Amino acid sequence: MxxxxxxxxxxxxxxxxxxxxxxxxxxxxxxxxxxxxxxxxxxxxxxxxxxQMGKTSTQTLLPSDVGQNILRIIRGINSRFGVEAVLVNHKGLKRAEFVGNADRAIFAAFAFDIVYREMNQQVGSFRNSFAGSGTDNLTVSRRTASFTAGWLEGALEKLPDLRSGDRSSHMDDYLDEMFEKLDRETFKAQLKASMAKVTPDFEKGIKKGRKISVSRPVEGARAKAQIGSS
The missing domain is CATH 1.20.5 (Single alpha-helices involved in coiled-coils or other helix-helix interfaces)
Structure with missing residues (x-):
């Protein structure tokens, strides 16, 4: 050489x-x-x-029992960015790592953090709007779940579509090498099975979710994320 x-x-x-x-x-x-x-x-x-393959971890730590809303976010980001997510253990919690073209994996992790944080803020505000209304807890939970599903539908629509061509033929080799000890099939089954329960609040959630804005990360990284939802 x-x-x-x-x-x-x-x-x-x-x-x-x-x-x-x-x-x-x-x-x-x-x-x-x-x-x-x-x-x-x-x-x-x-x-x-x-x-060109790479992996990027989210900053967000997730509960060990990952719920349907997190699965919806991951499924949407996988689809729009042409990446694949893997959940790894981190001190009793979980952290998502996005794998694919290195640039897209970076942006996918960045977008996840924004969408997850904004979802929690918007859903909290919606739930708090029932305070003092006399609405029973079961109804509040059902309506909040529907609003959340709608919000995610709207927010994920706003993500840029970075897919370019078919899934990389090297994706599985890279995943096998980097995450050989993880059960990825169970996680894929969870993603496939995740479904939304719809009530009239779904449409309200969609309108709120469509107000989110996720810009590409620039120098200064995630702290300068631009979010335009209200």
């Missing part, structure tokens, strides 16, 4: 290391640099496609 190629591979390895940075801008830049170097030094298309 020539000295030039050896140095190039070392630089690519460094870029890949930076690709795991918590700073989403730095991580995306590092992945793009690695891809450019690989093309420049003649690595084949398979190598380039594999290096």
């Amino acid at each position: 020539s000295e030039i190629r050896q140095k190039a591979l070392q630089k690519i390895a460094k870029c890949l290391e930076l690709g795991n940075s918590a700073n989403v801008h730095e991580a995306a830049q590092a992945i793009r640099m690695a891809q450019s170097l690989m093309r420049k030094h003649g690595l084949d298309q398979t190598d380039i496609e594999l290096i």
Whole structure:
């Protein structure tokens, strides 16, 4: 191996290391640099496609028993971004990791954090609107569940569609390598089975959810997320 190629591979390895940075801008830049170097030094298309794969963790910690609303968010993000989510254990809780094209995986995790946080705020406000109304708890729960389903429907519609072509042929290989000890099939079954219960509050939720705005992360990362819902 020539000295030039050896140095190039070392630089690519460094870029890949930076690709795991918590700073989403730095991580995306590092992945793009690695891809450019690989093309420049003649690595084949398979190598380039594999290096484009990445995983990004959400900042949000989830309960160990993941509910239907979280599954709906994950299912929607998977569909719109062309990624796949894996739930990993974290100190008795769960954390979602999105896998796919590195840039899209970064954006998917970023979007999940925004949608999940905003959902909790909007659903809390809706539930609190029944305070003092005399509405029984069963009715409040049923109407809140329907509002939540509608809100998620509207919010997920607003996510950008980043799919480009078919699912990467390298996705399963990458998932098997990175998450070989996880039961992904059970999680996939949960996603497929997740269904919404609809009441008239569903439409109200849709209108609220459609007000959310998720912009691509920029330098300064997730703290500067722009959210336009009310």
